[in-house]
Amino acid sequence: MELSLQELKKELAGEIIGHSIHYFQEIGSTNDEACRLGREGAPEGTVVVVNSQSAGKGRLQRSWFSPPGCNIYTSVILRPEFNPADAPQITIMAGLAAAQMIETYCPRKTRIKWPNDILLHGKKVCGILAQMQAGADKIDFVVLGIGINVNIAADEFPPEIKNIATSIAAQTGVFQSRQDLLINLYKNLSKWYKTLTSNGFEIIRQEWLKMASLTGCEIQVKFRDEIIKGKALTIDERGALVMSDSKGKTVKILAGDASIMKEN
Numbered sequence: 001m002e003l004s005l006q007e008l009k010k011e012l013a014g015e016i017i018g019h020s021i022h023y024f025q026e027i028g029s030t031n032d033e034a035c036r037l038g039r040e041g042a043p044e045g046t047v048v049v050v051n052s053q054s055a056g057k058g059r060l061q062r063s064w065f066s067p068p069g070c071n072i073y074t075s076v077i078l079r080p081e082f083n084p085a086d087a088p089q090i091t092i093m094a095g096l097a098a099a100q101m102i103e104t105y106c107p108r109k110t111r112i113k114w115p116n117d118i119l120l121h122g123k124k125v126c127g128i129l130a131q132m133q134a135g136a137d138k139i140d141f142v143v144l145g146i147g148i149n150v151n152i153a154a155d156e157f158p159p160e161i162k163n164i165a166t167s168i169a170a171q172t173g174v175f176q177s178r179q180d181l182l183i184n185l186y187k188n189l190s191k192w193y194k195t196l197t198s199n200g201f202e203i204i205r206q207e208w209l210k211m212a213s214l215t216g217c218e219i220q221v222k223f224r225d226e227i228i229k230g231k232a233l234t235i236d237e238r239g240a241l242v243m244s245d246s247k248g249k250t251v252k253i254l255a256g257d258a259s260i261m262k263e264n
């Protein structure tokens, strides 16, 4: 079913996130468009949502498979009055909001893999790409780009991601309304963003840890050419991954790609 801009506007009136909606049938990347709007001064809570992307972007210079008619591709502009060093808290908050929303459609199956991949039975159903424009001590804006595989069939993924990607429908056998999911996503993001800005990060950290997939596992984290191996312990007050490395030393990691070597 097509997304209805009119319905979205009605449902999201008065919410922090989604009070201003830019909808397109197709665009290169919603993150590029949201960054452009951010530089032009678009207010906090402005969202870009599309039916398909011709150049969807993933983390670490990857692409994001974005066919029409089946999934969610959206970017949200936020302007938190944070120190740029605390920006990872925002991506952790977004991962929690998206994971909890997905969990309502896939009870007891949803996990978050640091920093913010959402997994169903170990396969990726949702990815988040955060981009930031900031000065030395003030964030100008953050763009949270969220892609959720909703109704795409397992055999529609390209061969290179077939074994690692999934969708809500592929896992549950039930097609969902993208419209409903999108509204629930924006509402849950509004709720947790309000919590973060009014009450701080700790409650989000605790809730996030309840859904975390890595804690206690032997993992390896890759960033650029470096690989760190060890045991995942927790995330800290900034959202960094805390692990004990192979020599038992505690290390904190702010960015990278984690994979499980041995479950706990």
Ligand code: BTN
Binding pocket: 028, 029, 030, 031, 032, 053, 055, 056, 057, 058, 059, 060, 062, 064, 072, 073, 074, 075, 117, 126, 127, 128, 129, 145, 146, 147, 148
């Ligand atoms: C990841 O690699 O896990 C992040 C994927 C993020 C994909 C979304 S889809 C909407 C938004 N626009 C983009 O170009 N990317 C993000």
